[in-house]
Amino acid sequence: MVRSGTLILSVAARLLMPLQLLFSVFLLLRGHDEPGGGFIAGLVASGGFALYLFAYGIRATRTMLRVAPQDLIGMGLFLSVVSALPALWHGQPFLTAQWWTIPVLGFKFSTPLLFDIGVYLIVLGSVLTAVVALMEGDHDDD
Numbered sequence: 742m743v744r745s746g747t748l749i750l751s752v753a754a755r756l757l758m759p760l761q762l763l764f765s766v767f768l769l770l771r772g773h774d775e776p777g778g779g780f781i782a783g784l785v786a787s788g789g790f791a792l793y794l795f796a797y798g799i800r801a802t803r804t805m806l807r808v809a810p811q812d813l814i815g816m817g818l819f820l821s822v823v824s825a826l827p828a829l830w831h832g833q834p835f836l837t838a839q840w841w842t843i844p845v846l847g848f849k850f851s852t853p854l855l856f857d858i859g860v861y862l863i864v865l866g867s868v869l870t871a872v873v874a875l876m877e878g879d880h881d882d883d
Contacts, residue, residue, distance in 0.1 A: 754796035761789030765861075772857050779857035783864025790865075791872050799876055810869035817862030824855040 765786035772778025794802040803809075828837035840851045 750796045754792045758789040758793050769861050779860030783861040787865050787868035810866045813862045813866030817859040821856050821859030824852040
């Protein structure tokens, strides 16, 4: 693994990225009851990946992601649109919230959560697309 940053940045990225991703999931799940949600959670997650990108470079970050950032945008748009469909199937107005309880876990799953996950993926994919493009453009100047 080729490092493009300093030793301090590399160690910090390895320690902070998992914490940032965990915190982003916390913000995502907390979002429909209290401040937080898909947008801010996506920004926190993209900050973690950007830190890793600065420390280890584009190739290592793409390997870690395993999915192109543009594909994250597409998946997020798909989930956001799908979150509107259950209300239409029940004859209710567009984007009316639907709730389901998972009996084993006692977790309430809802269309607002599905919409927030879509926003999370859109923001994550958009920011990563921009940051990777800027980093690739910087390497083209060399």
